[in-house]
Amino acid sequence: MQNIIKKIKSIKSYGLKNGKRNFVDYNKERKVKERKNKTKKRVQYYYAIDNDFIKKNNEIPNKYENKIMQGDCLNILKDIPDNTIDLIFTSPPYNFGLDYKNSQDEHYWDDYFKKLFEIFNECIRVLKWSGRIIVNIQPLFSDYIPSHHIISKYFIDKKLIWKGEILWEKNNYNCKYTAWGSWKSPSSPYLKYTWEFLEIFLKGDLKKIGDKTNIDITDSEFKEWVNAKWNIAPERDMNKFGHPAMFPEKLAERVLKLFSFKNDIILDPFNGAGTTTIVAKKLNRRYLGIDISQEYCKIAEKRLKGEL
């Protein structure tokens, strides 16, 4: 509790009066005067305002509810009706040359993005009005391809609202660096990274449609998780699940509790060993997980049955 109070005191736009939290007057606190009028002049979400998304949401057909489906997600997504999914959380193959069962992870970058964007087009279509897509991305720094920026630009061009970015601090090096680039010389030093990104996009509206009685995030979780740097260790049990690139359950738990309601329908089109779907089940959300590999789908099913 002491820590929370200390943290709140350090946030400038809050005040504490008799131990209770209250807002400090916005205009007094901020140096910018007439902030609202000035914001209006800049026209908020200017790139997203002229979208032509349909506002009518639909129920997901039964055959997709609480299912793991094997196949190329592009083909499977094409059959899913418009505006049926509340939230997509996914980590696509990063084009690192990883050894996935049943799919190549090494393409020319143009081909990689072409296919990925065809899949994301379908993802946007199946998302409900006010639905969210959250993509976990780790750029391949050694190729100097800023995938997180390229993917974000794609969603912005498609008129989704960029909600923000979470920095997932894994506290371990993403690659086994054996070299420093130009050792002790400014000519070409290598930069090292211990984190990945979560890019968050919204379809049509900042506010998600949902029933208040279906909120399950606690006060302390909310306060901690809106700080957009998340310290979460990487998945340590990848050998057990037989998958080379999983994210940990803790990451999916935070995403689902912070950005979705209970009973929402959650999709992961690159479901791998099924981390998103097992967390969705544990948190009383409905789920659909798709992966191209039969083997990974079987693992995801086993996790759902509690056999792994």
Ligand SMILES: C[S@@+](CC[C@H](N)C(=O)[O-])C[C@H]1O[C@@H](n2cnc3c(N)ncnc32)[C@H](O)[C@@H]1O
């Ligand atoms: C980074 S992994 C996802 C891991 C997952 N987040 C987890 O925790 O297990 C990407 C997955 O995408 C799958 N994949 C690759 N191309 C695909 C496609 N066209 N359709 C569906 N799945 C695909 C791979 O088999 C791999 O399991």
